[in-house]
């Protein structure tokens with residue numbers, strides 16, 4: 001809906017795309033200066049979608065704090081990204097719902113739709129034709145002594161500063177991360193250290209719905225919805241103590257963790273004892289969980305595991321050594337007896353249980369119910385916890 005706010009009560013936010021080194025500052029600053037001189041807007045500010053501070057949220061917060069009631073965001077880049085208005089709108093709606101923002105925000109259309117845009121291009125062409133050949137105009141790149149060297153480090157941490165993450169507090173996450181690394185003595189300036197962590201700013205890392213996203217490499221630890229307040233825990237637990245923080249993990253590729261640190265499930269029915277059960281997602285099969293542990297009996301008469309089921313999975317199978325994953329069949333359960341002194345060991349790379357078509361996203365640390373059916377002992381249900389990794 002159009003507003004009757006006069007220009008003098010309206011703040012303008014010039015929105016740039018952002019670059020790793022903030023090259024757009026100079027351009028947008030010049031534009032902002034001109035608007036300040038020529039127009040009567042209440043304020044003219046600069047914000048960036050990604051990779052450069054400040055974010056739109058930070059600027060709107062500041063405008064609101066300084067008493068502005070309305071802002072117009074002007075995307076100053078081509079080609080226009082049609083997604084921007086959509087996700088920015090959703091982000092602002094969420095902020096408003098949570099009471100964080102009361103300022104009224106309008107979005108100016110893409111500048112390449114403006115009739116003056118073609119005229120500006122034409123005028124730029126005329127200026128370009130009057131300049132010297134681009135190759136002779138180039139200054140040779142200077143090689144610095146340190147430019148080609150990889151700094152010594154153990155961890156490399158990528159903080160996503162893509163558009164969604166920048167809007168969700170990633171700049172503060174970055175600042176807190178740098179401060180915490182320094183406080184723990186893990187910063188790259190400490191001479192002789194072998195546990196240095198280097199921090200890299202990244203454009204979109206892909207799991208935007210989990211913004212802000214942070215990755216710790218080489219462990220392949222993907223953290224999602226990281227708040228600035230979570231940073232101290234990630235630095236102390238993961239970087240210092242080598243224990244990834246399970247509650248924020250989206251994925252962990254390295255088996256850094258000691259499995260004994262994670263809950264293992266146990267159960268007993270009759271003479272059958274189920275021990276040390278845990279689950280991990282099977283890497284190559286979407287929606288497939290592998291279950292490991294040990295099943296033993298204290299009876300002289302062998303028993304058999306004849307079936308496994310879970311309300312989360314469409315079907316469950318047992319994967320024997322040497323069998324391709326696709327050939328798993330549920331009627332193969334009876335092939336492996338459980339005898340006194342010869343427990344059924346379910347191990348990675350050997351015999352283990354598989355749950356297919358798992359209908360819910362389970363994060364590491366979450367549990368789900370599994371029923372074990374034995375030929376003689378009967379049925380027992382236990383809750384099994386998902387560990388990170390695969």
Ligand code: FES
Pocket residue numbers: 160161162163164165166203204205206207208209211212213
């Ligand atoms: S913007 Fe950060 S994951 Fe896409």
